[in-house]
Amino acid sequence: MADIEVDYCVVGAGFAGLTAALRLKQAGQSVALVEARDRIGGRTSTEVREDGSWIDRGGAWIGPGQDRIYALMDEFGVKSYKQYTDGEAMMVVDGKQYRYKGTIPLTMSPWAAANLGAVFVELGEMCKTIPLDAPWEAKKAAKWDSISLAKWLGDNTLSTPAHDLLETAIAGCYTSAASEVSMLFVLYQMASGGGPSFVLGVKDAAEDARPVGGMGAVYRPMAAEIGDALHLSQPVRDIAQDGDGVTVRSADLAVRARRAIVAVPLAIASQIVYEPLLPMDRSFLHQRMPSGAVMKIAVLYDEPFWRAAGLSGQSAAPDSPATITIDASTDTGRPGVLCVIVEGPIARKLGTLQEGERRKAVLAELTARFGNKAASPVDYIEQNWSIERYSGGGMLSHAPTGVLTQFGRALRKPCGRVHWAGTESSAVMCGWVDGAIRSGERAAREVTERDGVLSPARAQ
Amino acid sequence: MADIEVDYCVVGAGFAGLTAALRLKQAGQSVALVEARDRIGGRTSTEVREDGSWIDRGGAWIGPGQDRIYALMDEFGVKSYKQYTDGEAMMVVDGKQYRYKGTIPLTMSPWAAANLGAVFVELGEMCKTIPLDAPWEAKKAAKWDSISLAKWLGDNTLSTPAHDLLETAIAGCYTSAASEVSMLFVLYQMASGGGPSFVLGVKDAAEDARPVGGMGAVYRPMAAEIGDALHLSQPVRDIAQDGDGVTVRSADLAVRARRAIVAVPLAIASQIVYEPLLPMDRSFLHQRMPSGAVMKIAVLYDEPFWRAAGLSGQSAAPDSPATITIDASTDTGRPGVLCVIVEGPIARKLGTLQEGERRKAVLAELTARFGNKAASPVDYIEQNWSIERYSGGGMLSHAPTGVLTQFGRALRKPCGRVHWAGTESSAVMCGWVDGAIRSGERAAREVTERDGVLSPARAQ
Incomplete structure (x- = not known):
């Protein structure tokens, strides 16, 4: 049983936890960042390929108003590039294709x-x-x-x-x-x-741009600055608090700190044992904000061939095994990447198929939509968030009826020495990476203010 | 690390788990019944007092159609007695009292x-x-x-x-x-x-009768027959399954069995780590059926004085700190017990008060409703299920919108060698003790049938 003593312990190394740990470290505080997975990034995950291109397996896009992720990118010198939106988008309804421009398919x-x-x-x-x-x-x-x-x-x-x-x-x-x-x-x-x-928009909206290098280009330098305060493959089992501090334990790590920041989805926070029990409404909230089902499939081609056909790559087809597609190519356009996003009930259904059947169904849809070239990708990469143990699903925890009015007040409220981050706790850009970053900065401010130490310099 | 090898491991010693373990043992199978608490009974809990009277701190009533609990009571020689329903019930609306008989206050x-x-x-x-x-x-x-x-x-x-x-x-x-x-x-x-x-009724309905001696009079002889197969104070942390069997682990107990039956509320089942991950829809169900808030208060008097005033003891007053009352005296009527049940948002609010303030508020309500004698009880016993770690709240797990249509099919479906019991998994009397018993009998049949061993003799 290793024992670490630090000022603050952050649980979860997604963007919220990484940001909280980074800001605390920058403010001169010692931290431990404890992550269940063997990787950082949480609900984002960037795969870098041999040719230097990258695939964002999770959260990928940024847009106007998301100032805190842009600030972080500035800090680490990460550039952005615009989402490809030339050409027409496509709606498929009852098998019929409608091409259109803008947000509403007026055709x-x-x-x-x-x-x-x-x-x-x-x-x-x-x-x-x-x-x-x-x-x-x-x-x-x-x-x-x-x-x-x-x-x-x-x-x-x-x-x-x-x-x-x-x-x-x-x-x-x-x-x-x-x-x-x-x-x-x-x-x-x-x-x-x-x-x-x-x-619901793309251009000048939630999918306006992406970091060059993908989200990993942002989270990797954050982790580098956090350094050996990061502990991977340590699923936190319990958090005990007393008058002086907290003890955060995984199977083979015990961290003693003044306060803990828990920066994981609600359904994952519910699997931690808290001693003493959390206040009633927070416990109840943990039972009440589930994650959803989502599968993200990157289909790679030598080039984004749809562009030449006057198509943006964006399409929507309710109930189809390729419900939503969007051009997810890198800034160079090589390779051409069609990102297929399947969500909710269809993602669950698709998730029960054998991988080969699923690939066949998805490629058939893409071929019907974008032509024969779609049938022969150079690579096909699936990410099923629904079966990720440490996400509990994707993309953001949602509130069923009655939950916000009854339990919403518990979303951000610290429980003694246990504080909460994660995109769901952000009032601005809730559900996006930017919201996660905001929540991490807010939590970092919160703990230092409570303890009367200097507020993290860069967390305005 | 103790190691036990049995035919079947049952998790949770509420009525569902007790019944499953009992029926399996009666069918000649070896079992281990692993319980997180230091007591049996789950969401029922009977306190026996020095004078031999009893207080049911949780589930207490039985009614027509609940054949399986009556069968169990027959088996162990437990008699029932009728709920006291003579006299008038009372509704309090906007401070005004309406006395009435039957289910609907026609006054x-x-x-x-x-x-x-x-x-x-x-x-x-x-x-x-x-x-x-x-x-x-x-x-x-x-x-x-x-x-x-x-x-x-x-x-x-x-x-x-x-x-x-x-x-x-x-x-x-x-x-x-x-x-x-x-x-x-x-x-x-x-x-x-x-x-x-x-x-919603009492007489000839869900609160028609009670076991003499309370629910404990039923669950104690069940536990006696189960004997040393019962392991208390062993919160199960993980359940691993492979082709041959399951391994159920708490901090200091490892049970190897052919199959496991998990008989706990959904929110509690969600805190167990399953290896491999459960099928998607079952994992999602665990995130989606929360427990609620409920406080049960037994207020004891030398005798049920309200009866002489022509009152049944039953009352309802929306938004009051004594939302519902019912006569919960034993079969002898000595002592007289008024049971106060407070549920949902008011239970959460009441739960945040100091115990003294809460008692004052409750007794003030009872006095306004039943007269001055109500102000001076001989005892006052609170049970707040909302802060019970191993219930996660009370009384039954409910389904928010969308959950039954999307995930209801996962309620009873075994996940490989992990089977499910608990009142929520019963199609008949779902939410009552009788439903819990039915679910335990069904799960016992299910595992023995899968393994081709004789079906439990008494589980029709």
């Missing part, structure tokens, strides 16, 4: 397009009424938290194609069925990113 | 009473459409699983007092706010007990 029936547009406007207006710091205090919080996204969409989207597209797109953000997610949570999460156009 | 405004009656009829009709074995296949499953109980009640109960009473009574069953619980789950759980009149 669909006027009725469907008008319906989609109206729902966007309505969602935007609803988002404006949500206080980001306290969504449970929104005027209609009780009403919206009593219904699921499925119910709201059913009542407000009368065109079937518009309904199905919106359901795929919005529920997909929570990697869940629309019936699983509280409408209040949807509005809160959308509002935390600036509204529906940001969440 | 309230005719409009409220008619509204209550209509909702009961409607709920009963809806329950009839639910296939108990597969509620996700109900014709309107998708619709009802997209809204919470709060939404349905809001739309269908236009009288405010009727609404508030129903919300207290129904949401209370799930020890949650009405916004947290899926309407489909409400209907399923009600239907599993025979409909709303059973769930």
Whole structure:
């Protein structure tokens, strides 16, 4: 049993935990960063290939308003490049392909397009009424938290194609069925990113750009600066706190610190044993914010051949084994990468297939959508977040009905010497990497302020 | 590290686990029953007092249709006695007391009473459409699983007092706010007990009778027959399975068996580490069926003085620190016990008070309701299930919206050599002790049938 004594112990080396540890170290504090996996990055994971290109197996995109990840990239000299958005996107509804530009496929029936547009406007207006710091205090919080996204969409989207597209797109953000997610949570999460156009858009929105080198180009230098304070392959089993400090234990590591910052998804935080028990509402919150199902598949070609055909690579097809595609090529465009994202119920269904069957189904869809060249990729890389032990699923923990109004107040509130980070605890950009970074900086400020030590210099 | 080899390992010594272990032993199989707590009974817990009287700190009542607990009581010679229901029940709405008989307080405004009656009829009709074995296949499953109980009640109960009473009574069953619980789950759980009149009723319904001696009079002889196969104070940390069997480990016990039966609430099952990972939908289910908040307070008097005043002791007062009361005296009526049950949001609020303040608040309510004698109990015994580490809350795990339709199929389905019991996995009397017993008998049959050994003799 190794014993380490530090000022602060951070649990989880995703972006939230890495940021908290980094900011604390920069403020002159000693830290231990304890990670269950044998790698850093959490719900991001960048694979660097032999040719120097990279695949982001998890979170990958950044956009305007995400100032804290841009600041971090500046700090480490990581450049960004714009998402490829030239050419047309594609919707596939009932087997029929509709090409379009912008966020709303106006080439669909006027009725469907008008319906989609109206729902966007309505969602935007609803988002404006949500206080980001306290969504449970929104005027209609009780009403919206009593219904699921499925119910709201059913009542407000009368065109079937518009309904199905919106359901795929919005529920997909929570990697869940629309019936699983509280409408209040949807509005809160959308509002935390600036509204529906940001969440569901690409250009000038949530998928506007990417770090050159992928997310790994950002998290690797962070880890380098944290140095040997990082302890991999140490799943934390229990956190005990007393009047003087906390003891964080894995099977073969015990860290004693003034305070702990737990920076993992809610469902993972629930698997840690806390001594004494956490306050009731935090324990209950841990039981109530599940992760969803998501599979991300990178299909590699010598070049992004779809571009020559006037296609952006972006497509959406509800209920298809390639529900969403997006051009995920590097800044050089070599290789050409089509990223297939499958979420919620279809991801669960697809996850039960044999790998060969799944590949066949996905490539058939891509071929129907992008032509014969799609049938012969040079590589095919799958990442099924649903079966990652230390994610518990993907992408962000969502709140079912009733949870935000009843337990939302516990999201950020420290429990004695145990503090909380993770993108779900961020009022701004909740669910994105940027939100994770914000939560790490907030938690670092929180612990140093409580202890009366200097606030981390770079955490404004 | 002790090592035990048995035919079957059962995790959790509540009624489900006790029953499974008992039936397996009776069928000639060797078992180990591993329990986290230093006591048996799970979400039931009977305190025997010096004078031989008893207090049921958890589940206590039985009713018609609950054949399996009656069979178990027969087996061990435990008699039952009828719940005291003479005299009038009381509703308190906006500070005004309404006395009544039967299930519906017809002394309230005719409009409220008619509204209550209509909702009961409607709920009963809806329950009839639910296939108990597969509620996700109900014709309107998708619709009802997209809204919470709060939404349905809001739309269908236009009288405010009727609404508030129903919300207290129904949401209370799930020890949650009405916004947290899926309407489909409400209907399923009600239907599993025979409909709303059973769930919400007392006489000839869910609180018709009690075992003489309390639930402990049933679970103690079960444990005696199980004998030294019972291992207390052994929180299970992980369950590993391979082609030949399972290994169930606590900190200082390792049990090797052909199969394991996990008989704990879903939120507790989620804290066990499974190797290999459970199938996706079962892992997700563990993240999605939380326990609720409930506090049970036994207030003891020399005699049940309310009876002489023509009161049954049964009362309901939404939002009161004594939300529900019921006469919980023993069969001799000495001492007189008023059982106060506080559920959901009020239980959480009450749980944050100091014990003295809480007692004061509760006794003030009882005094206003039952007169001055209520102010001076001879004893006052609190049980806060919300802070029980190995319950994770009370009373039954509920399903938020979307969960039954998406993940309900995983409720009973064995995961290789890991089988599931617990009242939540019972299609009949789901949520009651009787459902727990049924689930234990079903799991015992399941494992022996899979292994081709004789089915437990007494588990029909």
